[in-house]
Amino acid sequence: MDRIDEEIIHLLEKNSKLTQQEISEEVGISLSACQRRIKTLEQTGVISGYKAVIDPAYLGEGLVVFVLVSLERHSKDGVRAFEAAVSRLSMIKEIYHVAGEYDFIIKVAVADIKDYQNFNYDELANIPGMGKTSSLIALADRKAHPGRRR
Amino acid sequence: MDRIDEEIIHLLEKNSKLTQQEISEEVGISLSACQRRIKTLEQTGVISGYKAVIDPAYLGEGLVVFVLVSLERHSKDGVRAFEAAVSRLSMIKEIYHVAGEYDFIIKVAVADIKDYQNFNYDELANIPGMGKTSSLIALADRKAHPGRRR
DNA sequence: AATGAAAGGAATCCCCC
DNA sequence: GGGGGATTCCTTTCATT
Numbered sequence: 001m002d003r004i005d006e007e008i009i010h011l012l013e014k015n016s017k018l019t020q021q022e023i024s025e026e027v028g029i030s031l032s033a034c035q036r037r038i039k040t041l042e043q044t045g046v047i048s049g050y051k052a053v054i055d056p057a058y059l060g061e062g063l064v065v066f067v068l069v070s071l072e073r074h075s076k077d078g079v080r081a082f083e084a085a086v087s088r089l090s091m092i093k094e095i096y097h098v099a100g101e102y103d104f105i106i107k108v109a110v111a112d113i114k115d116y117q118n119f120n121y122d123e124l125a126n127i128p129g130m131g132k133t134s135s136l137i138a139l140a141d142r143k144a145h146p147g148r149r150r
Numbered sequence: 151m152d153r154i155d156e157e158i159i160h161l162l163e164k165n166s167k168l169t170q171q172e173i174s175e176e177v178g179i180s181l182s183a184c185q186r187r188i189k190t191l192e193q194t195g196v197i198s199g200y201k202a203v204i205d206p207a208y209l210g211e212g213l214v215v216f217v218l219v220s221l222e223r224h225s226k227d228g229v230r231a232f233e234a235a236v237s238r239l240s241m242i243k244e245i246y247h248v249a250g251e252y253d254f255i256i257k258v259a260v261a262d263i264k265d266y267q268n269f270n271y272d273e274l275a276n277i278p279g280m281g282k283t284s285s286l287i288a289l290a291d292r293k294a295h296p297g298r299r300r
Numbered sequence: 301a302a303t304g305a306a307a308g309g310a311a312t313c314c315c316c317c
Numbered sequence: 318g319g320g321g322g323a324t325t326c327c328t329t330t331c332a333t334t
Binding site: 009012013014015016017045046047048049050051052053054055058064066068094095096097098099100101102105134135136137138139140141142 | 159162163164165166167195196197198199200201202203204205208209214216218233237244245246247248249250251252254255284285286287288289290291
Binding site: 169170181185 | 314
């Protein structure tokens with residue numbers, strides 16, 4: 001893993017449709033060397049897959065809401081039950097178990113506020129053991145394309 | 151935009167290395183019809199790009215921290231200054247301007263706690279206009295691969 | 301053993317019906 | 318929406334140091 005691998009990773013992270021030839025020229029090695037490096041990165045799991053990036057608005061997921069959740073019971077069972085109940089819900093995109101004032105932070109993607117209210121009242125409020133929650137409505141995403149400098 | 155487009159998007163979102171022929175067979179249309187649909191999805195921006203998925207541990211980004219930030223001044227200038235200062239920092243992966251008790255929620259990726267402390271004291275604390283902050287250390291990511299059922 | 305070069309096969313693009 | 322041909326790209330093999 002040297003500087004050239006890093007460059008290859010950064011290029012593919014930005015645009016995986018680059019051809020191996022373009023990459024090899026960009027980083028200054030031969031085509032076959034580049035091909036072997038990419039294969040190794042894939043096999044060792046550094047590159048774990050390739051995905052298309054879909055416009056959230058099209059998916060009906062234009063609104064992002066972060067929900068901070070504290071549980072009533074902090075036992076292992078309580079945590080498990082919460083995770084099980086929540087992982088069924090497709091609008092929940094990310095769940096993190098956190099340390100601090102709250103127990104979990106979840107990132108929810110829905111179409112609009114109305115959708116979020118339905119989610120909140122019909123789904124979230126019915127989860128057993130749920131204590132205090134706090135919702136942070138995202139007004140704007142200020143960094144759609146995260147930087148990748150090190 | 152019909153059910154077939156949805157299926158194509160769904161497949162490419164999981165794995166963009168699928169062949170056009172494989173996709174056409176999966177969704178039950180001809181190869182050329184499938185090609186035209188994909189091209190249209192790309193040109194209309196529904197598919198906005200293709201990316202390689204990189205193992206965060208390899209990038210030295212194994213620890214995720216959410217920071218809730220409230221600003222001292224809520225004027226447009228204060229917000230702008232904060233955004234400008236923060237968008238220089240490569241460890242900040244997502245920034246959302248939110249409504250509620252806090253003004254911003256930022257998602258930070260670093261190697262470990264030590265790294266995060268450096269970030270907190272050297273970078274975050276020096277940003278002008280910064281008021282109260284609250285850090286939520288992610289103990290575990292409970293949904294690394296978000297569901298995509300509708 | 302690692303790199304560079306070349307041929308065969310596959311996928312993509314473009315014009316046709 | 319479906320079919321066919323040319324081009325480009327990817328993979329494998331072989332030669333080189």
